[in-house]
Amino acid sequence: VTAAGPATRPPLPQGKAKQVFVQTLFDRIAPRYALVNKVMTLGLDMKWRRKAIRLLGLAPGSVVVDLACGPGEMAGLLNAGGIRAAGFDLSAPMLVAARHRLPLAQADAALLPVAPGALDGAVSAFALRNFADLPAVLDECARAIRPGGRLSFLDVGQPANPVVRVVGNFFLNVVAPVVGGIVSDPEAYRYLPRSVAYLPPPAELVRMLDQAGFTNARHHPVSGGIVQVFTATRSATAPGSAGASR
Numbered sequence: 333v334t335a336a337g338p339a340t341r342p343p344l345p346q347g348k349a350k351q352v353f354v355q356t357l358f359d360r361i362a363p364r365y366a367l368v369n370k371v372m373t374l375g376l377d378m379k380w381r382r383k384a385i386r387l388l389g390l391a392p393g394s395v396v397v398d399l400a401c402g403p404g405e406m407a408g409l410l411n412a413g414g415i416r417a418a419g420f421d422l423s424a425p426m427l428v429a430a431r432h433r434l435p436l437a438q439a440d441a442a443l444l445p446v447a448p449g450a451l452d453g454a455v456s457a458f459a460l461r462n463f464a465d466l467p468a469v470l471d472e473c474a475r476a477i478r479p480g481g482r483l484s485f486l487d488v489g490q491p492a493n494p495v496v497r498v499v500g501n502f503f504l505n506v507v508a509p510v511v512g513g514i515v516s517d518p519e520a521y522r523y524l525p526r527s528v529a530y531l532p533p534p535a536e537l538v539r540m541l542d543q544a545g546f547t548n549a550r551h552h553p554v555s556g557g558i559v560q561v562f563t564a565t566r567s568a569t570a571p572g573s574a575g576a577s578r
């Protein structure tokens with residue numbers, strides 16, 4: 333509280349301002365991003381990433397992109413499983429931080445440099461809430477993934493069980509800002525818990541996937557719902573629009 337009244341936090345940015353904010357933030361924290369992830373999730377992030385890839389359910393040899401790939405950890409795990417993986421991210425410093433030599437390129441997930449139907453699948457991890465225009469990203473996935481192809485998106489969740497929710501929120505609201513603030517950048521890691529507010533509720537995201545041109549859209553709570561995975565299959569018919577009823 334200040335003399336001017338209770339301290340208020342600035343509203344979360346939206347639209348183009350959000351995209352610029354997110355890109356600048358990840359450019360800044362890129363060098364230590366993967367390290368902070370490992371410390372603040374106690375290494376569980378790799379287990380969650382593997383789960384999302386299992387739920388993708390595609391065979392070795394499939395062509396899959398890691399959207400908003402950061403240092404490309406999902407791409408690395410896909411490649412280790414025999415999948416032909418590439419990654420795209422807005423932030424060039426995030427791509428530079430990769431510890432493998434898979435093809436990674438700077439691109440907006442809402443404007444992918446791939447031909448229609450060229451992909452067997454797409455994955456993303458901890459990126460849904462960072463997209464400035466999530467419906468546009470889902471529409472772009474429907475364009476780029478072939479009919480029958482798959483997507484699997486991992487992000488943080490809201491556990492239904494109150495005890496698990498307290499534990500999950502402790503890591504998100506306390507551990508992440510403290511660890512991130514010490515090892516990396518305090519402002520960036522204060523944004524992390526706030527960014528959860530961007531995530532649509534699971535039923536809404538499932539509806540958006542349906543509207544974008546996917547079938548069989550499913551929500552999978554993982555680790556008691558601390559994280560969640562959304563999977564879907566590209567429908568055989570022409571894509572719709574995830575933002576149609578916005």
Ligand SMILES: C[S@@+](CC[C@H](N)C(=O)[O-])C[C@H]1O[C@@H](n2cnc3c(N)ncnc32)[C@H](O)[C@@H]1O
Pocket residue numbers: 354355358399400401402403404405406420421422423426439440441442456457458459462463464
């Ligand atoms: C929390 S990081 C996740 C990185 C990586 N997927 C992982 O699992 O560690 C979010 C990433 O989303 C990227 N990003 C945000 N909006 C994007 C967009 N429209 N297109 C591509 N990348 C985007 C950011 O640059 C950042 O690298």
